[in-house]
Amino acid sequence: MRKRRSLLIFLAVAAIISSIWFYTFLISPARQTLDQRVHDVASQLKCLVCQGESVADSPATLSQQMRGVIRQQLQSGKSEQEVIQYFVSRYGDRILLSPPWQGLTLLAWLVPIALMLGGILLLFLVLRSWQSQLDKSPLDADRTESVDIDQNELAYYQKQVAQELAAEDSVFSRPGSEVD
Amino acid sequence: MYFSDIGIISLILALGFAVFTMVVATLGATRELPQLVASAKRSVLTVAFFLILASAALIASFLTHDFGVSYVAQHSNLAMPWYYTASAFYGGQEGSLLYWALMLSIFSAIFVFTAKRAPTVLVPYVMATLMGIETFLLIVLTTVSNPFVRLPVPLADGVGLNPLLMDPGMLIHPPMLLMGYMSFSVPFAFAVAAMITGKLDSEWLRSIRGWMLAAWSIQTLGLVLGAWWAYHVLGWGGYWGWDPVENAALLPWLTATAFLHSSMVQERRGMLKVWNLSLVIASFALSIFGTFEVRSGIINSVHSFAYSAIGAYFLAFLVIVIVFSIGLFIFRLPKLQPEQEFDSVISREGSFLFNNLLLVGAMFATLWGTIFPLISNAVRHETLTVGPPFYNQVDGPIFIVLILAMGIGPLLAWRHTSTRALRRNLGIPALAAAICAAVLPLLGIRDIWANIAFAVCSFSAGAILYEMWRGVRVRHRHGEPYLFALYMLFERYRQRYGGYLVHLGLVMLAVGIIGSHFFQVQQDAVLKPGQKMDVAGYKLVYFGNIDRTYPDVEILTAQLQVWHDGQLQQYIYPGRQLYARFANQPTSLISITTYGLTDLYVFLANWNGPSEATIRVFVNPLVPLVWLGGIVMLLGGIICWWPQRRKRSIPDRVGAGVVLGGEGTLASPPSLSNDNKEATT
Numbered sequence: 012m013r014k015r016r017s018l019l020i021f022l023a024v025a026a027i028i029s030s031i032w033f034y035t036f037l038i039s040p041a042r043q044t045l046d047q048r049v050h051d052v053a054s055q056l057k058c059l060v061c062q063g064e065s066v067a068d069s070p071a072t073l074s075q076q077m078r079g080v081i082r083q084q085l086q087s088g089k090s091e092q093e094v095i096q097y098f099v100s101r102y103g104d105r106i107l108l109s110p111p112w113q114g115l116t117l118l119a120w121l122v123p124i125a126l127m128l129g130g131i132l133l134l135f136l137v138l139r140s141w142q143s144q145l146d147k148s149p150l151d152a153d154r155t156e157s158v159d160i161d162q163n164e165l166a167y168y169q170k171q172v173a174q175e176l177a178a179e180d181s182v183f184s185r186p187g188s189e190v191d
Numbered sequence: 192m193y194f195s196d197i198g199i200i201s202l203i204l205a206l207g208f209a210v211f212t213m214v215v216a217t218l219g220a221t222r223e224l225p226q227l228v229a230s231a232k233r234s235v236l237t238v239a240f241f242l243i244l245a246s247a248a249l250i251a252s253f254l255t256h257d258f259g260v261s262y263v264a265q266h267s268n269l270a271m272p273w274y275y276t277a278s279a280f281y282g283g284q285e286g287s288l289l290y291w292a293l294m295l296s297i298f299s300a301i302f303v304f305t306a307k308r309a310p311t312v313l314v315p316y317v318m319a320t321l322m323g324i325e326t327f328l329l330i331v332l333t334t335v336s337n338p339f340v341r342l343p344v345p346l347a348d349g350v351g352l353n354p355l356l357m358d359p360g361m362l363i364h365p366p367m368l369l370m371g372y373m374s375f376s377v378p379f380a381f382a383v384a385a386m387i388t389g390k391l392d393s394e395w396l397r398s399i400r401g402w403m404l405a406a407w408s409i410q411t412l413g414l415v416l417g418a419w420w421a422y423h424v425l426g427w428g429g430y431w432g433w434d435p436v437e438n439a440a441l442l443p444w445l446t447a448t449a450f451l452h453s454s455m456v457q458e459r460r461g462m463l464k465v466w467n468l469s470l471v472i473a474s475f476a477l478s479i480f481g482t483f484e485v486r487s488g489i490i491n492s493v494h495s496f497a498y499s500a501i502g503a504y505f506l507a508f509l510v511i512v513i514v515f516s517i518g519l520f521i522f523r524l525p526k527l528q529p530e531q532e533f534d535s536v537i538s539r540e541g542s543f544l545f546n547n548l549l550l551v552g553a554m555f556a557t558l559w560g561t562i563f564p565l566i567s568n569a570v571r572h573e574t575l576t577v578g579p580p581f582y583n584q585v586d587g588p589i590f591i592v593l594i595l596a597m598g599i600g601p602l603l604a605w606r607h608t609s610t611r612a613l614r615r616n617l618g619i620p621a622l623a624a625a626i627c628a629a630v631l632p633l634l635g636i637r638d639i640w641a642n643i644a645f646a647v648c649s650f651s652a653g654a655i656l657y658e659m660w661r662g663v664r665v666r667h668r669h670g671e672p673y674l675f676a677l678y679m680l681f682e683r684y685r686q687r688y689g690g691y692l693v694h695l696g697l698v699m700l701a702v703g704i705i706g707s708h709f710f711q712v713q714q715d716a717v718l719k720p721g722q723k724m725d726v727a728g729y730k731l732v733y734f735g736n737i738d739r740t741y742p743d744v745e746i747l748t749a750q751l752q753v754w755h756d757g758q759l760q761q762y763i764y765p766g767r768q769l770y771a772r773f774a775n776q777p778t779s780l781i782s783i784t785t786y787g788l789t790d791l792y793v794f795l796a797n798w799n800g801p802s803e804a805t806i807r808v809f810v811n812p813l814v815p816l817v818w819l820g821g822i823v824m825l826l827g828g829i830i831c832w833w834p835q836r837r838k839r840s841i842p843d844r845v846g847a848g849v850v851l852g853g854e855g856t857l858a859s860p861p862s863l864s865n866d867n868k869e870a871t872t
Contacts (some may be wrong), residue, residue, distance in 0.1 A: 070796040108578030122554035
């Protein structure tokens, strides 16, 4: 009974979390202010006159003007993607801070993703082969069963372990109650 | 005779002794002549002595303003304060290489002094490898990159240090990071020695883990200091820009972190030997790659003051290192069979493998992004940027999954965990995550990704704190007061609880990064005296500019009042420094004031006469947690690393060695806690 209850609680918690996330996901785009949208677009574009800064971060005059253009275009109803496209058509791909999802530069994105998926596959195969080795191994088959052992011998070993634990850490030497 | 002459002579002698050590140590090991090994040890100490002498000579040249030395003339001048003059030692390429060689020789000397702790067969090969690396550095130092080269005619005054480097951060960040890069040499030397001798047992593992932990801690400190420096000096309101050079420093850190985890699997279960060796080699190769990348200037970076021609030497060295390691690897592969088999996917081993997949995946993604502009340039002849949006989208999710795994992994027992125990352990952390996910929207945080990221962080923090609490509770029930129980946990199970502390620090760091990434508020304004600007609950009132001129530098600051909660908080003075010799490179004096966990970051972007200023303000929530998290991580690393008292020898019967083997499943006494039964029976 207890087992099932803990499972139910666990599922309930998971359900609560995912419903909150789903809810925020549904409402979040609508709540963005114009400032946030300008910042989002500007941080995708590279400041052409500075060293490794985005248009959003750069204090240069050119970037200031570009932020103005972004704001105007967003206000006139263009989408974020359209504004970025506008700058790409004027300056070329070099204005982008991340490689575009097309042509050769698609590789920049696909290689890490492919490597990650390949890694997961490899991990899965390695784990499976390890596990199948384990299943085949006859010695391991009955390891969960209790091994026949002389009770006296067992008691001796248990005492030995207790002594060594006590020498290791004072907590083990005190007689204690069962936890949980 | 100049100090620089002493320097050159010392370098040449050090080179001679380094080569001598390699030969003698190898001979001593192969012919089994202990006298030769002893001689090699002394020779390592001699190399360290001569490098200390050479470094002292360079510092003396700097402090005596010997502008006849080209390096001194280029990196210092008479007006610089003595501490920046001394730190100019590593301010340029030649000096930073000398610093690297010096640190390597000192670490080698430390290794020689503690050689008793390392397996005896390995010692000569470790020394030979270390001195091989040292030989490479010394060849570069005595030929193409000699810091002691004299000018035909001494200058009256030097050029001076790049103004960006004239900052208190300069005194500590470059030496730490260079030391971090260097410190991966020692684990590498252990890996080479193990591959040559075939000795990869637990003794070897203990030694290499200790050195790797030290390297990891130094590199962590170097990275955090680098972020701190960028935040305080560069003026764009951030601390990590995914700059190629920053990435280069992160790469070996990622593989080192992966090694520290997967080596525990080897320690406990005798598996993953090949994998661990490759991680050690990769860490070293990546640190050489980082140096190559910084020095060659093949990739655009904010660290561009370090360009030079020695990139090719490092590339050649990198190729040698990789070919040599792979050759050894193939030679040794037949001997690297696992001792034990795998039991279950849901186990500590399984989670470590997953952890390794994520860390190495993040490493590859970052490396790929760093070198992709080169590939694109070669194929399409178009310069292309791979900037922060790329890394945020690729590495961001990986790190979030990593933090989630960090919460679950330590709760899993070795070999196999029952789902029941797992559910019970995960209940409290899952509850923490749910509360966090539910409370955030109520506080006005609508961003879905921020919500997910924060919930994952609270899950992991919950898991770690709950685990600590359970340990403390068990000890408390046995009569220890709570605080003492906590202390005893850290004292007795250093690796385990030090590890938890590192994880906790990483969660804090992640919370800081998430907070400042999603909720940074930025505003620019051109202000006249009396005008004010409002940013996210902070009001700034501008009064005017103050201009102070010193012989060497002009400092211009804007005076502003900060108002918050209807009260005057304080006056701030963001400004600019203009060094006479570097008039076109004004450095920033950024004003950062911390209110609770929020930074008010004010930057003087531009000015016009005494009464107009362009002010750029960032409100950076949670950034202090980044620094705090970094300190906690470092502390945890040191606790893990701190040498444990030697255990009294226990007769190795009943496999007691397995139960008592250092860190692991003994957070609570196995006989007292159900959770660990699977692990110990």
